[in-house]
Amino acid sequence: DVMDAAYCSKELHDHCRELGHVPLIDHNPRGGEKEHFEPGDEVRYRERTVAERTNARLKDEFGGRNIMVKGHAKVMSHLMFGLL
Numbered sequence: 001d002v003m004d005a006a007y008c009s010k011e012l013h014d015h016c017r018e019l020g021h022v023p024l025i026d027h028n029p030r031g032g033e034k035e036h037f038e039p040g041d042e043v044r045y046r047e048r049t050v051a052e053r054t055n056a057r058l059k060d061e062f063g064g065r066n067i068m069v070k071g072h073a074k075v076m077s078h079l080m081f082g083l084l
Helices: 010-018 039-061 072-083
Strands: none
Touching: none
């Protein structure tokens, strides 16, 4: 489970482990000292940021925020029109 610092809580870490997942949640220092990832986990966490940047660009620059159609084919068509 890969999440940003907004989801940093002990309860969420514990729940992810109960499900058998490995939580990669960025630490929110909340006035304390920031904890860093292990080197291998850092590489896996960077993959999340690439996906989030892509989704943000689709929403902000290509009209993905205002899609008013239903169905995956129509949504994909509207996103592709925005990219054009």
